[in-house]
Structures are given as C-alpha cells and as structure tokens.
Amino acid sequence: MPPPSQVPGEMSETERREAGALMRVNHVGEVCAQALYTAQAAVTRDPSLRAHFIEAAHEETDHLAWTRQRLDELGARPSVLNPLWYAGAFGLGLVAGRLGDPLSLGFVAETERQVEAHLESHLDRLPPADSASRAVVERMKLDEARHASQAVDAGAAELPAPAKALMRVASRVMTTVAHRI
Numbered sequence: 001m002p003p004p005s006q007v008p009g010e011m012s013e014t015e016r017r018e019a020g021a022l023m024r025v026n027h028v029g030e031v032c033a034q035a036l037y038t039a040q041a042a043v044t045r046d047p048s049l050r051a052h053f054i055e056a057a058h059e060e061t062d063h064l065a066w067t068r069q070r071l072d073e074l075g076a077r078p079s080v081l082n083p084l085w086y087a088g089a090f091g092l093g094l095v096a097g098r099l100g101d102p103l104s105l106g107f108v109a110e111t112e113r114q115v116e117a118h119l120e121s122h123l124d125r126l127p128p129a130d131s132a133s134r135a136v137v138e139r140m141k142l143d144e145a146r147h148a149s150q151a152v153d154a155g156a157a158e159l160p161a162p163a164k165a166l167m168r169v170a171s172r173v174m175t176t177v178a179h180r181i
C-alpha cells in the first residue's frame, strides 16, 4: 500500500533533523512490530490466530516502508542498532507466545496501545510543516489502535500492572536511544 501522501512545507535544518530523529524512532518501532508478530505467529498453535498475527505483520510491513521512505526523504538514517532491536523484540515475542494465547494477545494489545499513545505524542513533537511525516504517523496511529482492539476481540487477557510498567520502561529506553542512533 502506498504511504499517505502529503507535500511537506518548508522546514528549518533543526526541524528537519528533529523530524528525522522522531521518524527513526518510529521506524525502529515498526522493526520491533515485525519481530514481535513474526515470533508470535511462529509460537501459537492456533491456526486462525497465526493467520491473524501474519495479517497484522503484513500491515506493519507497510508502516515499515512508510517510515523508511520518510527517513530517506528527510535525509536521516535508520537506527544502526536495528538488528539488535529486531533480535530483542523477537525474543520478547517468543516469550510472550510461550505464555499462551490469551497472554500473548494481551501483550499485543498493550504494546499497540502504548505505541498508539507514543504516536499521539509525536503529533505534538513533529514540526507543524512536516505534513508528510504527520500523515504517516496519523495513519499508523489508527492502524495500531485497530490492532489493539483486534487483539482484545481475539481473546486478549489484561496484563498485570507491573508487566505494563516494565514495557513502558523498555520502550522509553528504546525511544531514547533510537532518537540518537
């Protein structure tokens, strides 16, 4: 699917650099989403759930391409740590998958909710003139919200509060590092 297209307005060098850093973070998020869904699809024994994970992974592939394209257009680089992010998220996906389908889905729902909130915060931080990045972020935010509710509909269990807090800490580390490198 093509990215939501918008022609960005004029940006200062500082704005362009900040937009690039934010889109690098979002690109890493999509790298992780690929890894999580792929790992969870590999672990589940339920064929319909596997199909659901693969379908979601497919949409995340679009997100990956859109964020990558914005990075290129902004003259920014993807995170040099992407192989590491992928490996870490894949490992987490395997662990979540082993906990059984309800918790695995609960992990998906909570991840997608946190990503949705994170994307919302980027709409405040992205330069107003960068309508192209904003269009991508807005579209992804809608998709991630849908992924969360689909996981709930598929039978997600609510994760315990400490698990959610731990996930917020992990994503804080990821977003802080990926903003720089």
Ligand SMILES: [Fe+2]
Pocket (backbone or CB within 6 Å): 030, 033, 059, 060, 063, 140, 144
């Ligand atoms: Fe995504």
Ligand SMILES: [Fe+2]
Pocket (backbone or CB within 6 Å): 033, 060, 112, 143, 144, 147
């Ligand atoms: Fe998603």
